[in-house]
Amino acid sequence: MALDRAVAPAVANVAAVSPGRSARVIRRIAGRLGGLALTLFLASLLVFFSRFLVPGDPVSFLLRGRQPSPEAVAQVTEQYGLDLPAWQQYLTWLAGAVQGDFGRSLQYRQDVSAVIADRLPVTLMLVVMAGAIIAVIGISSGIVAALNRGRALDRATLVGLTVLSAIPSFVGSIVLISVFAVQLGWFPTFGSGEGPADMAYHLVLPSIALAIVFVVLVGKVTRSSMVDQLRREHVEVATSRGLRRATVVRRHVVRNALGPILTVSGVLVAGLLVASTIVEAAFGLAGIGSLLVQSVDRLDFPVVQAIVMLIVTAFVVVNAMVDLAEPWIDPRSAAGAGAR
Amino acid sequence: MSLLEISNLTLDLPGGARLLHGVSLAVGAGETVGLVGESGSGKSLTARAVIGLAPDRAALGGRIELDGRSVIGASGRDILALRRDSAAMIFQDPRSGINPMRTIGDHMTETLRLCEGLSAAAATARAVELLSAVRLPRPEEHLRQYPHEFSGGMLQRVMIAGALSGSPRLLVCDEPTTALDVTTQAEIVRVLADQRDARGMGMLFITHDLNLAASICDRVVVMRAGRIEEEGPALRVFTRPSADYTARLVATTPTLGPGSGSGSGADERPADVPASDAPRSGGRASALALTASGLSKTYHRHGKPPVRAVVEASFDLEAGAALAVVGESGSGKSTLARMIVGLEPTDGGELAIAGRDRATIPRGRRERLARARSVQMVFQDPYLSLDPRITAGRAIEDALRLHSDLDRASATSRAVDLLEQVGLTAAHAEARPRTLSGGQRQRVAIARALAIEPDVLVLDEATSALDVSVQAQVLDLIARLRRERGLTVLFISHDLAVVRRVCEEVLVMRAGEIVERGGTVRLLEAPSHPYTRLLIDSVPRPRQADAQPAGATVA
Structure with missing residues (x-):
């Protein structure tokens, strides 16, 4: 029969594809991890050797304020390994960095790892809280706007987001402090508090200030991705089958719109860490961001290098995770671009 | 009383444009009615209105009665009930009609679980049954596959099986074979005809292809610019069209050989x-x-x-x-x-x-x-x-x-x-x-x-x-x-x-x-x-x- 003849090759094809799936997944992950290591290696080169491009000599910083005797210079130079050739310094640094040892801070005369470990919780908490605000408010405003596309609520949301996006985070910080901390007195103005609960309380305003710009970004991406998905025919098909509107949106629109949102979120992580420098300064928080600014100012190269590597690592790892999550969101990407 | 009765259906857009100017047609149980016309004729709009899928903010006038219930002005709950029990629709492009990010099994069991409240196991059993009914070779295996692993013809079978999951009395087919190859089209048409006969469903079959309409439909309604030009038994409309527009349509439709009865005469073979x-x-x-x-x-x-x-x-x-x-x-x-x-x-x-x-x-x-x-x-x-x-x-x-x-x-x-x-x-x-x-x-x-x-x-x-x-x-x-x-x-x-x-x-x-x-x-x-x-x-x-x-x- 004509039918069986035509169906048979297509079926054979389907059967041939299935067994290779797990092997492909493993290869994908391995490839991704390899790429990750390579990126980190290249970044480490850039981060380490850029020090030699910056004017200023670490030795003179260390001996600041004194009339350095040649012996003192020689001693400090040797102590910090600055007399070795650049590549050797790099290897020493790299070997340490891999084990979490970034050398000693010039300004604190402490291990860099200790200095950073001291500051890290504040920044992590700040970024996590801001991330939560961004995810909840950004995604939900995008969804609300998309579902009311063209109506007043959509326009109001878009205008609101656009206005917010025009507020730089330092201005936002000042406004938040003056309204909620100074005038209303609901939140503290300064510092990061003691203990997790108190810290979270102290970080409410800073995380809002940090989140504002990114909420706009995520909101707009969510809206356009949702609008794109709402137009798809499979959404109409689902509707025609008698599913409730909310079910259709949840199962066929939001889920399918996640791809671009995740991609943007990946890029956003680096932005959050960088923007935290400003917010931490504005709220007087002792975090990584303010440490970075301060260390650049004082030519504290080991700390700067460590923080930049930390940011790069966070960025690369999060984006690798986003990439690896993609086949879970969209099975076609696992099968290769041809399947789209 | 027919299964579907549309009388004097009008559709106006908010801008004031009228896209349907009083369309009337009826489909009986077990009957296939072709809705034929070129793009912009309003055939898809008419069909979509039947299951309450008219464009947002469009104003509908006239009457649509499906299975004894009125569609226009029905509450949201009634529309849902109608889509679940009375009418189902098959769309043109199965590739874009099935969510690419979910499995075939999810597509098949979704309405059974969420609308009819079947257990996962019962829904799966029904899905397997339906997939075999549309002659897919390995239903159990297909349930775990994704749409991109299927050919267009296989996907259209899945669409049909999915549409049949609610045992609809009326099946609305909107150009169901246009995106498919001819040999696949022949298979799909056969599956549709089989299911119609087995279930005694009424079918509203939209197509731009007169030959196809004449091959599967009992009656044909020819539409143009939101109006009905002609209506009658398929073969009669095709061989002895009474409206000028239908005659032109028949004449310009390419056919395979001089045998198949078109009267296009002079411009038959300019080549x-x-x-x-x-x-x-x-x-x-x-x-x-x-x-x-x-x-x-x-x-x-x-x-x-x-x-x-x-x-x-x-x-x-x-x-x-x-x-x-x-x-x-x-x-x-x-x-x-x-x-x-x-x-x-x-x-x-x-x-x-x-x-x-x-x-x-x-x-x-x-x-x-x-x-x-x-x-x-x-x-x-x-x-x-x-x-x-x-x-x-x-x-x-x-x-x-x-x-x-x-x-x-x-x-x-x-x-x-x-x-x-x-x-x-x-x-x-x-x-x-x-x-x-x-x-x-x-x-x-x-x-x-x-x-x-x-x-x-x-x-x-x-x-x-x-x-x-x-x-x-x-x-x-x-x-x-x-x-x-x-x-x-x-x-x-x-x-x-x-x-x-x-x-x-x-x-x-x-x-x-x-x-x-x-x-x-x-x-x-x-x-x-x-x-x-x-x-x-x-x-x-x-x-x-x-x-x-x-x-x-x-x-």
Whole structure:
């Protein structure tokens, strides 16, 4: 029969594809991890050797304020390994960095790892809280706007987001402090508090200030991705089958719109860490961001290098995770671009 | 009381435009009613209104009664109930109609679980049952697969099975086979007819294809611009149309052979004229415009077996002749066209156009221009092949100025010349593609290809996206251009009936290989390869009084 003849090759094809799936997944992950290591290696080169491009000599910083005797210079130079050739310094640094040892801070005369470990919780908490605000408010405003596309609520949301996006985070910080901390007195103005609960309380305003710009970004991406998905025919098909509107949106629109949102979120992580420098300064928080600014100012190269590597690592790892999550969101990407 | 009764249905957009002007029709249980018309006729709008899918903020008037319940003005809850129990819809493109990110099993069981409250196990059992009913070979396995692992025909079966999951009394089919190959279309039509008969469902079958409508429907309703032009038994409407519009539609619909009762008369086969006329007597009859020998292309895919898209294709094309390359999707016909135009490198074999070697992808400006002068291509979708920001005249001018030393003024006047040759006017030169109709755009694309005066013109499914009446005009245009300019045409198409009107010779391709070549008339009447026969037999024909059950196409 004509039918069986035509169906048979297509079926054979389907059967041939299935067994290779797990092997492909493993290869994908391995490839991704390899790429990750390579990126980190290249970044480490850039981060380490850029020090030699910056004017200023670490030795003179260390001996600041004194009339350095040649012996003192020689001693400090040797102590910090600055007399070795650049590549050797790099290897020493790299070997340490891999084990979490970034050398000693010039300004604190402490291990860099200790200095950073001291500051890290504040920044992590700040970024996590801001991330939560961004995810909840950004995604939900995008969804609300998309579902009311063209109506007043959509326009109001878009205008609101656009206005917010025009507020730089330092201005936002000042406004938040003056309204909620100074005038209303609901939140503290300064510092990061003691203990997790108190810290979270102290970080409410800073995380809002940090989140504002990114909420706009995520909101707009969510809206356009949702609008794109709402137009798809499979959404109409689902509707025609008698599913409730909310079910259709949840199962066929939001889920399918996640791809671009995740991609943007990946890029956003680096932005959050960088923007935290400003917010931490504005709220007087002792975090990584303010440490970075301060260390650049004082030519504290080991700390700067460590923080930049930390940011790069966070960025690369999060984006690798986003990439690896993609086949879970969209099975076609696992099968290769041809399947789209 | 019929299953579905639409009376005096109107649809107004908020802007004041009225898209449906009082449509009335009825579908009984077990009956198939065809809704036929060209794009913009309102046939899809009418069908969608039946299951409450009218566009947002459109105002509906008149009455729609489905299974004894009124649709217009029904509450949201009633509409949901109606979609769950009374009517289901099958859409045109199964590839975009099933969520690509969820499994087939999820698609199949979704409504069973969420609307009917079946347990996961019971829903799965039902899904397997339904998938076997539409003759999918391995239902249990399919449930775990994703849509991208399926062919279009298999997906359309899944769509049908999904639509049947609520045991609807009415099945609305919106061009369910338009995106499919003819052989697949024949299978899908058969599955639909089987299910209709087994379940006693009523069917509202929307199509632009009169032949298809006449092959499966009991009655046909012809629509145009939101109005009903004619209604009656399918065979009568097809053979003895009473409305002028229907008569025109029938006349312009390409058919496979003189046997199948269309009365189009004079313009039946314009293609024969040039073949016997201009080129043969012009003395360059023996000149070969194109020779291909052993042309091959294999695609190597990452982690999958390679695909042999074109296998050792050898043929030649005389200057002034028209050769059709016919095949289904995946037959390699488009790859062949792309190799000839130089968009795709060849893996092996020789290709000469107008006596020059053209087997390699052109490198550098000079080679690219020479290649473009030797062969031009008109693509399937004029909506995509014209730059939306460039006016029609400018698109042609740009091609002219790239290939000649014409100054702007003479290029402009030459562009207007060309537009007039393809049946447009100087006024169209100023128009951007957005303001042109599909047929007009395709004319512009043809004029742009002709501007360069290529040795060979490749038309890749150039009329597939057009309405039949527009398609007929474009086919006539091609015939006229061949007569007047001795144009050499390579016509890539999936549609044997269209090919018959344009080309005197046909190549049939399947899975990368040329399986048969011959004169069009001979090949259609006495195909020697079984695949060619299958293709021909799959083309829908009007059902004779009560000769065969619908969709029975096996010879």
